[in-house]
Amino acid sequence: MSGMSSWRVIRLVAGREIAVRVRERSFLISSALSLVLIAGVTLLPLLMNSDDGLAVVAATDQRGAQVAESAARGPAGDQRIEVRRLTAEEARRSLAAQDVEAAVSARGITFQESPGDELVARLQEAHRRLAVADALGAAGLGPRQAQAALSPEPLSIVVVEPQDPQADARAGMAFIAVLVLYVQLLTFGFFVASGVVEEKASRVVELLLAAVKPRDLLAGKLLGIGALGLAQLVVIAGVGLAAASASGRLDIDSDVLYAIGLAGVWFILGYAFYASLFACAGALVPRQEELQSVTTPLTLMILIAFFLAFGVLQDPDGTLARVSAFIPPLAPMTLPPRIALGEATAVEVIGGVLVTLAAIAALVPLAARIYSGALLGTRTRVKLRDAWQGSRR
Amino acid sequence: MLELRQLTRRFGDLTALDGVSFSVAPGEICGFVGRNGAGKTTAMRIVLGLLEPHAGDVRWNGAPVDGTARRRFGYMPEERGLYPKMRVLSHLTYLARLHGMDKPAADRAAQAWVERLGVAERGEDRIEQLSLGNQQRVQLGAALVHDPQMLILDEPFSGLDPIGVDALAAVIRARAAEGVPVLFSSHQLELVERICQSVAIIDGGRIIAAGPVAQLRALEQRRPLVRVAVDGDAAAERLARLPGVAERERSGGRSVLALDEGVDSDAVLDAARRIGSVTHFELVRPTLAEIFREVVPG
Numbered sequence: 001m002s003g004m005s006s007w008r009v010i011r012l013v014a015g016r017e018i019a020v021r022v023r024e025r026s027f028l029i030s031s032a033l034s035l036v037l038i039a040g041v042t043l044l045p046l047l048m049n050s051d052d053g054l055a056v057v058a059a060t061d062q063r064g065a066q067v068a069e070s071a072a073r074g075p076a077g078d079q080r081i082e083v084r085r086l087t088a089e090e091a092r093r094s095l096a097a098q099d100v101e102a103a104v105s106a107r108g109i110t111f112q113e114s115p116g117d118e119l120v121a122r123l124q125e126a127h128r129r130l131a132v133a134d135a136l137g138a139a140g141l142g143p144r145q146a147q148a149a150l151s152p153e154p155l156s157i158v159v160v161e162p163q164d165p166q167a168d169a170r171a172g173m174a175f176i177a178v179l180v181l182y183v184q185l186l187t188f189g190f191f192v193a194s195g196v197v198e199e200k201a202s203r204v205v206e207l208l209l210a211a212v213k214p215r216d217l218l219a220g221k222l223l224g225i226g227a228l229g230l231a232q233l234v235v236i237a238g239v240g241l242a243a244a245s246a247s248g249r250l251d252i253d254s255d256v257l258y259a260i261g262l263a264g265v266w267f268i269l270g271y272a273f274y275a276s277l278f279a280c281a282g283a284l285v286p287r288q289e290e291l292q293s294v295t296t297p298l299t300l301m302i303l304i305a306f307f308l309a310f311g312v313l314q315d316p317d318g319t320l321a322r323v324s325a326f327i328p329p330l331a332p333m334t335l336p337p338r339i340a341l342g343e344a345t346a347v348e349v350i351g352g353v354l355v356t357l358a359a360i361a362a363l364v365p366l367a368a369r370i371y372s373g374a375l376l377g378t379r380t381r382v383k384l385r386d387a388w389q390g391s392r393r
Numbered sequence: 394m395l396e397l398r399q400l401t402r403r404f405g406d407l408t409a410l411d412g413v414s415f416s417v418a419p420g421e422i423c424g425f426v427g428r429n430g431a432g433k434t435t436a437m438r439i440v441l442g443l444l445e446p447h448a449g450d451v452r453w454n455g456a457p458v459d460g461t462a463r464r465r466f467g468y469m470p471e472e473r474g475l476y477p478k479m480r481v482l483s484h485l486t487y488l489a490r491l492h493g494m495d496k497p498a499a500d501r502a503a504q505a506w507v508e509r510l511g512v513a514e515r516g517e518d519r520i521e522q523l524s525l526g527n528q529q530r531v532q533l534g535a536a537l538v539h540d541p542q543m544l545i546l547d548e549p550f551s552g553l554d555p556i557g558v559d560a561l562a563a564v565i566r567a568r569a570a571e572g573v574p575v576l577f578s579s580h581q582l583e584l585v586e587r588i589c590q591s592v593a594i595i596d597g598g599r600i601i602a603a604g605p606v607a608q609l610r611a612l613e614q615r616r617p618l619v620r621v622a623v624d625g626d627a628a629a630e631r632l633a634r635l636p637g638v639a640e641r642e643r644s645g646g647r648s649v650l651a652l653d654e655g656v657d658s659d660a661v662l663d664a665a666r667r668i669g670s671v672t673h674f675e676l677v678r679p680t681l682a683e684i685f686r687e688v689v690p691g
Contacts, residue, residue, distance in 0.1 A: 005493070012490055020478065203474025207535060210441045210468040211491045213460070376443060378472065 013220020042243035058091040063106035071126035174340035188229035189278040196282030214372030270332025276367035283374040305333040328359035399449035417574040424585030425578040427595035467541030477521035492539035546577035586681040622673035
């Protein structure tokens, strides 16, 4: 067969994988779960923090109103303060109904259950300011002098090593990227393995191999399922970005898109590496029930890479992060967070990609050999050594 | 013209094929006969490139068979199997395209075959929704959909009901009539005898007889067979011990005797009469089953 017709076969096989799988329940469920997960991870903090933006404070007497209004005018923190004039009785009911967070009067601040730290600090600060102003007035200072004494020129602030104002958001992005990579590699690796087993268990493989080379069958399968995985990743990224920008926690700038592009590239690299191994694992067993036992080493390896990636998130410039970038089974998960956090040098990024590519280039022919050597063993589990020696030969 | 030439294949210490040679001419239907484990499937897999031979080769129209030639072969594996979740028509189309047909031609061929095989109304069903009989039909469609120039069918009749057998036999004959060589394995010898012009008998990885069915019969005709019915087991027993004959089978007082070369059937009839009352005596044309029993050591 010429190269042209090999490519034709690969396209046909890949096309079938995509056409059949997009209708499969397992794929639809995994897609829906991923989307819910990503939307949840992105939006959950927003939902939990949604009350923090505004605190309604009841003022039940003149002094209380002065304190609350002064606090509301004072330096704004994360909270805005809204003041409501209420009678003591109304305030009590509103507190119980959680319509207001606190009630302020000359006697003090009342909370229903737990006092909010920031609110307490700002009300106390306002109270202190008013008390000092009163004392200064009593000591004979005019209102203007008292004001000047209370509001000195603020000290200037110099930051020697300014932190990225979006550092937290970036860490969040990196965390989500690691999570998504983990789920995608595992899910689509498993799709490959079970797809291979399906062909063996149904015996259709013998019919296929009478028409096409095992290498082309493998290539088509990897390509089709991989394309599907990448497409799903793009949709997930789109939903994640939409959710993140809706939450207002992240500006979508070129850095963010760069991080997402990297995740895509590393999905391709990680998938090429792991999916070839998953295909071999699938080729060794005759039934779906036996798949678990042969894929365990692979899922473990991905799990280890996943945990190490958390180590990298904690310490993106540590030894673990630097070394694992050059270890092919780990790099697809440990290098992206380091890149996303802006710690990876160009040399590392290019080096990590090249090492992984080299590993893939070495692995794929081996995988193809084991795959084609094991495919026709449809009755019992094939030993790795026998597969290597090849049932055809 | 398909030629198997001195094919040898081992699995570990086991020699599955040992110098297997025979050929199938255009338009010829060749029955591949042998016991389980004799090497039929191994030989077919080698023809299809699923296995490599350790020695010998396969030639197609005078040249070594290659991938391009094999894509025009139609194959029905002994272990049947299709994608359970695929729909009948799209499955057949897919296989036709894998064999090199373009999309429109593959669509047309798939449609034509579901109609011809009587599963047209099942075209949009998933394979797993079909009855076993209908799955068999689609399996046959899978072997034929790409208009193969050579048919290789491994036990195609096994599991078929009598109507299915007739339908399949008709399809095989029709393909052969168009000049396609057909090689099929079977252990149902009456079937092989009914459909085939030639047979290849394999045992223990060796071809022990191969050629046109008529020629094999003639070979066997040197030891003519007679079927004799006599009264009683004792008489049958004495019949079997007559000089110049060998008993092939006996059931219900009827014996089939093979006569040694030069033994006259009239003399056997006379001898039988002397033993007892003869109720039936006929010269029989050996069936393939009898030839098979003759050439394959028990």
